[in-house]
Amino acid sequence: MTESELITTLALQHVPYIGDIIAKKLIGHCGSPAEVFKEKRSKLLKINGVGSRNIADLWNPDHFRAAEKEMEFILKNRIGHSYFEEEEYPERLKHCVDGPILIFKKGHTDIRNKKVISVVGTRQVTAYGLSVCEKLIEELSVLDPVIVSGFAYGVDIIAHRAAVKNGLQTIGCLAHGLNQVYPKEHKKYRKQIEEKGGFITDFWSTAHPDKENFIKRNRIIAGLSEATIVIESAEKGGSLITADLANSYNREVFAVPGRTGDRYSRGCNDLIRSQKAHLLSSVADLIYILGWELEQKEVPAVQKKLFAELDPTEKIIYDFLLQNGKELLDIIALKCALPVHKVAASLLEMELKGVIRPLPGKLYEII
Known part of the structure; x- marks a missing residue:
């Protein structure tokens, strides 16, 4: 250009x-x-x-x-830029109807022919969320993905730091121009992120980190990636907006489940319950859903969870799937002579127990 x-x-x-x-x-x-x-x-x-x-x-x-x-x-300031019709413009972002016509970039932001995963979540991350995020990215590192996030407090900055720690390229999507750092406390991370990755924005240098800009920024986080992972979220929040955007772009969404009473697990549990996200209990789940089976041998072995005791309804469903393999929810209900709503509730509980997993097309199978 x-x-x-x-x-x-x-x-x-x-x-x-x-x-x-x-x-x-x-x-x-x-x-x-x-x-x-x-x-x-x-x-x-x-x-x-x-x-x-x-x-x-x-x-x-x-x-x-x-x-x-x-x-x-x-x-x-030697700011890089990509026009939406140029080859170096991120390919996945080209397929988003509201993708920016022009993006500005700093650092190493070329993600062509790379696996790209977005990791988002609450700014008030708990010790559980921090541990899950760090472990997840460490286990993903053998696949050398690009980790995308929003450079904000909480899950975002943990994801960026974990990526850097594991030698992965990481991209921070900003809600302002490249002439500033927000939050200011994260200025100390900018250099190390630019050395291995970089920053992308569609905002000019005149833009400030206003509230509405973060919502607009989220479409780039979702659009750049093959899949979006939500680590922790309350019932409302920016990470849920990102998940909705990813779904609208026909991208896969994953959510890490948590205890039903925990405030910052409610958003993730709701995504799973409403089938807007796949339950993510390990890296193996993500690899399977994304069709990366050929590379599974490279992933560190993940211990299977000890199955919790199944109630009578769950035992019926488990035995049916064990005998018949993967099957649709409606077929499970029909063949097991159980109400659909009861089967749906039991399947969710069995997911949380690590007994089954959902597949594309609303199929379920035993892990």
Whole structure:
């Protein structure tokens, strides 16, 4: 991308009411950001989804003045950038309808031909969450994945640090420009992350870490990755938004279960209960669901959990699966002569006990 092309792309990014979805429609119709500014208003309004509000301020020269100023920052600080139609733009992000038309990057951010996993969770991480996160990334390290997170307090920074400790590339997705560090306490980690990985954002240097920016940032965390793992979460939180986004992109979502009474396990347990996430009890679960079976031999052996005692209904389901192999929930209920709602509840309990695991297509099998 030439400097001239970058300036016109920045100018288009700067126009209010033209988000990434509308920008892509405009570019797709006109051929390039530069041609968008040259096109007649009447023709732009014929594009599906483009309204008069979107382009009302399009030809304001202030957008180019702002773009030129941001360009100075990019050149002065050697900020990398990728346009959504370029080869080096993250492939998975290209398939997200709301993926940014332009991203800015610092450090080693090339993730082509790499396994990429996002790890998110609460900022108020517990000792349990910390232990699970560190162990998970340590066991994943033999597969050399890229670990993506949001560089925030709690699970995010633990994931980044664990990645660095295990020699893995790690990417921090920021809710502000690359001219600052937030939270400030994490400034001490920036250099070591850039040495092995880097940072990505679609925010300009003029952007601040406002609340709404973190929600917008989450789409990049989910979009970059093959799968998103939620370590701990309350009933509401940014990590659940990231999980929803990952589901909307047809990516796999995993959640680490916890005790039903624990505040920061409720979000994960709800994801599992509503079948919005796979239960994650070990790295083996993730490898199996993602279809990485051929590499399973490289993964450190994970001890199977001791099965908890099964109640009568669970024993019926267990015996059926033992005899018939993987099966659909509805078929299990039919063949076992049990109500569907009772089978669903029992299957969840059996997942939590480490007896069975869910498969794509709402199938279940014994571990």
